[in-house]
Amino acid sequence: MRIRNASLVRLFYFGLLTTSFVFIFSSGSQLLAESQRSERASERAEFVMLRSYFPLQTGYRWVYSVERAGGGLGWEVKVEAEESVSFLRSYHRLSGYFGPNDSRRVRATLLGNVVERGKDGKEYLWYQFNAPVGKSWEMDIAPDNAPACEDGATLTIGARDEVVSVPAGEFRHVIRVDHIPRCVDAGITREWFAPGVGLVRRESTSIAGAVVSELVYAELGDIILPKSVYSTSLLLSSPTYGHNLMPPIDPSKVARVQGTFVVRNQTEGPAELLFPSACVTLQLEVRDAEGKLVLQKLPEIVCPAIVLKVDLAKQPLVVPFSLVLADKDGKPLPDGSYSLTVVLLTSVPHETLRPAARAPIQISSAH
Template identity: 25%
Template sequence: MKYLWLLIIPSFLIGHSIPFSEIIDFLPVQDGNIWVYSASSPSSENYFFIQVHKKDNSYYISNYFFSDEDFEIIKKDTQVFLSTEKEKFLLYDFEEGSIWHIPEGISVETPCIAGSFLGVTESNFEFSVVAGIFNNCIRILWDNPCKDAGIIEEVFAPNVGLIKRVENRIFGTFSYELVYANINGMTYGNASVSLYIGASPEFIFEKNLINIELKNNTNKELNLTFPTTQIFDIILENEQGEEVYKWSSGQQFLQVLTGRRVMPYSSLNLSVLVSFPKLEKGMYYLKVLIPASQINSIPIKKPLTTTITIYNP
């Protein structure tokens, strides 16, 4: 009788069924998708990142349980599977009324995941978080084997993904709320980290000077860790997407961990002199990359990147 609560769902929690032919994507998977969450506990507030990256022909999701684990993510209709080197297991089934079980003994480092029972208990409702107000959301409740720990519930928005998670901890309840996301090219909320190229196209070509600003939009300091002494890169591509200039080409960097700290509501500013080759007239794409491997000890799989379009007259 332990899991009977998942089987008896009050009728007022059930919305209209989602036609199976109109499958809604509640966990978008595309290379570079990123979600940023504010984690509030009884004693502190921190920020956590989830990111999707592509390797070969597979997609991987990092930090999904706010740990250092990477999982291959496999989707089939309304179902989402996570795969490790040892096994594949069903993590979600977003079809209304679904109930499922995560097997015990799976090789997941995060406690209280294995052995959990999950169910979709509410759908088609409006839900508000810092990143915005979302419609047609669904709620998933967890019944995990841990007495005073583990995920309690999650809320997902269509074409956005996880927007709210509540967890029990021994020392209180944690609430993770979406504050920013960049999903399939769409932006939601305000970025905790903003990257700007602060120069006009004419100024870039005439003065060969590029100003870079990495802005911390949060009330917490951000600590960036780089795998080498390289903390930025600049790439120029032509209209066909071919690389015609890369600042780091031919340069050598010390293979030592390097850190940069950005205080709350402050910026890391860099001014870089570049030496472009002789360029034909036309459209170009100027990219600035910040190749941090961690932000506040959370692994980042892809560099922070921004791009502007410039014209060489």
């Protein structure tokens, strides 16, 4: 009886040992698999991060201010279209990056490189965002009207984790790229790239002295920079308007939009608007279905040149307006679909930062 019980005990412990081994092996395999998945996820996140230093999507737009001796105009970069050359490879048409008339086909690779496709079908290397600090390479621009001072410049990763503040916001984990241009007295000297945003600051040199460009506004899909502390709304008397064109035509029967533009503070902190004069004025624009400007109304009154400050923390700013839907010659706008844009003329460094709102309107007349 004792022998049989001993056998049962040994069998019990053997089964327990086997089960434990299977459990430990299974748990170890699961941990290894989880670790591998986590590692792959981390690698994918790193790839996404590297590509995001030069984001390219059709419709993306960046606006930069310029500081230089004697003043300077801002400049704009747009992603206008995507062109596929194969099933796995496509390029985006990038305009304005090296100048107002500059247009090039570029793509950002998974490894963090930015390359241009020339008319000869070859790829030319611009940036290596995966490179470590201190790594240098030569900027190679396609020979189709390449900017002389930038093509062949020596680029070096100067830093990988800077914090940069520009009018469009404060950005972290910024990569700084140092340039040695081919020209002695002209060319880009340093650039800063923020993840998910792209170029946020550029320093250049010219015969007239230093030139500094900073990002003031960006449209990146659903993301608009800078993130506003206020919200705007456009309230119209009706979405549809009609002219009374029954003969004889009475100019007073031309359709008129009655509306209200409202600006509210959407934070718990203070929010102020500054105006260059003692008046709060609006700019009104009407565009047709193709985006063509067909009507613009600017302020008609002259106000004292006194800086006016409006505190949105106390109450919303409400500005009523009226607009006759006729061109400068008094001719009624044709029936069709339009968009009405209202811009509040505040004191800001760039017009794209002014509070604005847009609403669709329809004109349908009685004949």
